[in-house]
Amino acid sequence: MNVILIGLGGASGNILNNIAEDNSNDFKYLYINTDKKSIEDSLIDNKLYLDITKDKTIDNSFNEITDKILTHIKDNDKVFVIAGLGGVTGSALLSNLGKLLKDNNCLSIGIVTKPFNFEGKVRMEIANKSLEEAKSFFDKIEIFDNKSMFQYAEKETTFTEAFKKMDTRIKGYIESQI
Numbered sequence: 447m448n449v450i451l452i453g454l455g456g457a458s459g460n461i462l463n464n465i466a467e468d469n470s471n472d473f474k475y476l477y478i479n480t481d482k483k484s485i486e487d488s489l490i491d492n493k494l495y496l497d498i499t500k501d502k503t504i505d506n507s508f509n510e511i512t513d514k515i516l517t518h519i520k521d522n523d524k525v526f527v528i529a530g531l532g533g534v535t536g537s538a539l540l541s542n543l544g545k546l547l548k549d550n551n552c553l554s555i556g557i558v559t560k561p562f563n564f565e566g567k568v569r570m571e572i573a574n575k576s577l578e579e580a581k582s583f584f585d586k587i588e589i590f591d592n593k594s595m596f597q598y599a600e601k602e603t604t605f606t607e608a609f610k611k612m613d614t615r616i617k618g619y620i621e622s623q624i
Contacts, residue, residue, distance in 0.1 A: 448522045449523065450526070451528060452543065454528065456484050460613070461559075464613035465616070465617045466489050480496045480498050492518060494511050504535070524624065527544065528557045529559075531576050532561035540580040544580045554584050555585060555623055557587075558590070560590070560592060562593055594612075
């Protein structure tokens, strides 16, 4: 089965890097972000930078790369879209990409992370709104709350190690869906 993981935004870039670093799978990857530094630092070979300015919205920039995205998703049996919600890129692009996949009859599963409570009410509202808008475009959406990563951590576990454990859980979820 041919599988592609598409990451939207910074949080997903970290997740993709950790999954790819493991090197125990045959996944294809595509990373999309508005942060040029994150794109440059990513371990993922296939990357699309969205250049947004005050004159160019994220939606307009996304529309300019849809043909490139379609090139990457062709010949894949299943598409997993990973997005950290609550910020700009993942939240803004989740519905756009979901609609593109649905319009092209792709079997797609969304995997989203939701913000920590300490990140504030506004980020949680953005995450919930994005999730609600995207639901109809995906065959399935799996939610991983960031706060749940502490359930799998030891007292001495660092924040970075806890995130890697969460990424391992996400990878396990993906593998269980193939």
